[in-house]
Amino acid sequence: MIQSLRGMNDMFSPDAERYEYFIETATTIAKRYGFNFFEAPILEETALFKRSVGESSDIVGKEMYQFTDKGNNDVCLRPEGTAGVVRAFIQKKMDKQGGIQRFFYHGPMFRYERPQKGRLRQFHQFGIESFGVASVLEDATLIMMLVDILDALGIGYKLEINSLGDQNCMPAYRNQLVSFLEAHEAEICEDCKRRKATNPIRVLDCKNSSCQALYAEAPKLIQNLCEGCESDFTQLQSLLKENQIDYEVNTHLVRGLDYYSKTAFEFVSDEIGAQSAIAGGGRYDRLIEFLDGKATPAVGFAMGIERLLELIKMPEAQREGYYIGTMDGEGLPLIMKAAQAKRKSDKVTVEFKSKNFKNHLKGADKVNARYCAIIGENERNDGTIWVKDLELKEEKTIDLTAF
């Protein structure tokens, strides 16, 4: 038997229904905020991710599905969504056009990781990217939108925010932090020693408790922000307060992708295991330039759909449509025709097998139909059809032409 690849799941009902419901809900809300649907290729040139996500990240360093295609191109399956949207934005010359562009997208992402709860090799994200707005008002708006989506789905969360600074204050801070790490070289874990060289900011969210104790004493970025970053971060917090959005400043919140700056935020759930981040995002004002576009401020977020699935509170399933059956084979042409007509407006389930009354009613319940319609011998002779409203428990026999 051929099996699916490791970490690649099929999605049947009821997960598939939850997935659909999530997309519908998130799409509706994204449109209310003025975002337009965007669709990018799943396969991209590898260089795109090396230059945007960053070679020091694990995503690019060891998790990409990378290969050479038949045209000898170095390509890979997208490990995240932002890079592709930005590439398309620049390719379409929207950076030169100026103004504001807002997009939402969703689809599969691929990372070659060891699967566990909330972590698959093929997983799905719903993402938002906003181009052309430098104001922190847009950052706050995205957070409010995320809150709207999660609230609509009945999902509980905790919001954490931080500022990662910009090119004026981040490099200086990074140097301070590296000096601190060097001074405490003997006390930090092996992972942090590696991070010091590759991506020093990442030490801050190390899970090792002795490292955490040490980093409580480390210099804090939010105490070293430049004037612009400082006032943006302050304004973001008052905007959240004014809109009754609870948050926590987590000075150790860093984003794993190199392109983030200034505002960083993460929504976490304590109900889904170790992979607790359900949505994350932030500002990436430099990324468009890094990818050879004209400097354009940008901010975005992504949600991990599989991680949300079990948290979604689905509306109760309502009885819907018609179940149509016959009690003997001679009624079949009649019910086929009746069903075809009814399908212009309603969901219809046709039972091809002849069954007795009771079993047809059972069948109607099984497919959760609102109405059960049956043509038996009597109805066939009279040119009628028997219809019962299974919710109101009202029944009637009507002319087949009036059905």
Add this chain to the structure above:
RNA sequence: GUGGGAUUAGCUCAGUUGGUUAGAGCACUGGUUUGUGGUGCCGGGGGUCGCGGGUUCGAAUCCCGUAUCCCACCCCA
């Protein structure tokens, strides 16, 4: 990539120190003697016990390998 736990019917799981035709509930399917359901009653189909080796007179049960899943590290949505 590292560590731990699992794998028996479609699903959730029993299976006694290795012993003869491997069970249950749910699901599926049929009937309940031609007409009232979701909640009655009776029946039926369905398993090379993950896969490959080994030990044994005999393996679902013990050993080795392997695959997949789950959990955690790591990483991240």
